[in-house]
Amino acid sequence: MANAFVTRGFVGKRQASSATRAQRIPPGQHEVKDFPVLSAGPTPRVALDRWSFTIEGFVREKVSWNWEEFLKLPAQQFTVDIHCVTTWSKLDTRWTGVSVDTLLEHVELDPRAAFVTAYTIEGYTTNMPLPDILNGRAFVAYEYDGLPLPAAHGGPVRLVVPHLYFWKSAKWVTGLRLMDKDRSGFWESAGYNNHGDPWKEERYTGD
Numbered sequence: 001m002a003n004a005f006v007t008r009g010f011v012g013k014r015q016a017s018s019a020t021r022a023q024r025i026p027p028g029q030h031e032v033k034d035f036p037v038l039s040a041g042p043t044p045r046v047a048l049d050r051w052s053f054t055i056e057g058f059v060r061e062k063v064s065w066n067w068e069e070f071l072k073l074p075a076q077q078f079t080v081d082i083h084c085v086t087t088w089s090k091l092d093t094r095w096t097g098v099s100v101d102t103l104l105e106h107v108e109l110d111p112r113a114a115f116v117t118a119y120t121i122e123g124y125t126t127n128m129p130l131p132d133i134l135n136g137r138a139f140v141a142y143e144y145d146g147l148p149l150p151a152a153h154g155g156p157v158r159l160v161v162p163h164l165y166f167w168k169s170a171k172w173v174t175g176l177r178l179m180d181k182d183r184s185g186f187w188e189s190a191g192y193n194n195h196g197d198p199w200k201e202e203r204y205t206g207d
């Protein structure tokens with residue numbers, strides 16, 4: 001709260017809108033204007049002619065799209081706030097992509113499907129309860145700020161789950177695996193919280 005108060009003091013006549021902005025920063029976070037890059041390893045090179053995106057696991061029949069097919073799926077614009085567990089938050093990030101709801105319209109979910117693992121080209125994984133990526137809460141993005149998503153930020157496509165810490169937003173994502181049981185991903189099995197809600201400060205295991 002101390003930070004929010006200082007910010008309001010500084011901005012004078014834009015006080016009201018700034019207070020609103022401050023309220024959008026979760027506890028223990030601060031706003032950044034740049035867009036930091038955080039990757040566990042080097043940025044992979046992705047060949048679009050061999051790229052595909054798959055939904056598999058607890059679905060009646062799995063589905064895959066190649067690059068051309070993926071671009072034909074109904075896309076939407078999303079303007080969202082993102083929150084990295086390393087304490088930076090970035091407001092009003094603009095993306096174009098396909099909502100997970102739209103992708104899931106192409107499969108029949110097994111009624112036991114309750115969790116999802118997002119997997120990627122270089123092996124990074126992250127897990128979430130299925131409801132956390134439904135009802136407009138997650139999308140697979142291929143444009144950032146009106147331009148093709150830069151490779152360092154996960155291009156050609158990344159998952160974006162803005163309501164959870166940003167490690168859940170898997171870069172270079174190539175598929176979603178539906179599961180009946182939960183299974184820890186890369187950071188979740190290395191001491192980070194299994195869920196990762198920034199508003200509850202679910203940073204580490206046991207938070």
Ligand SMILES: Nc1nc2c(c(=O)[nH]1)N[C@H]1C(S)=C(S)[C@@H](COP(=O)(O)O)O[C@H]1N2
Nearest residue numbers: 036037038039040120124153167169170171
């Ligand atoms: N495939 C993959 N996705 C990833 C990561 C990674 O190392 N590999 N890092 C995660 C972490 S810890 C964060 S904070 C965000 C960082 O995304 P950015 O580099 O676009 O800021 O990506 C997440 N997605």
Ligand SMILES: [Mo]
Nearest residue numbers: 038084085167
């Ligand atoms: Mo992160």
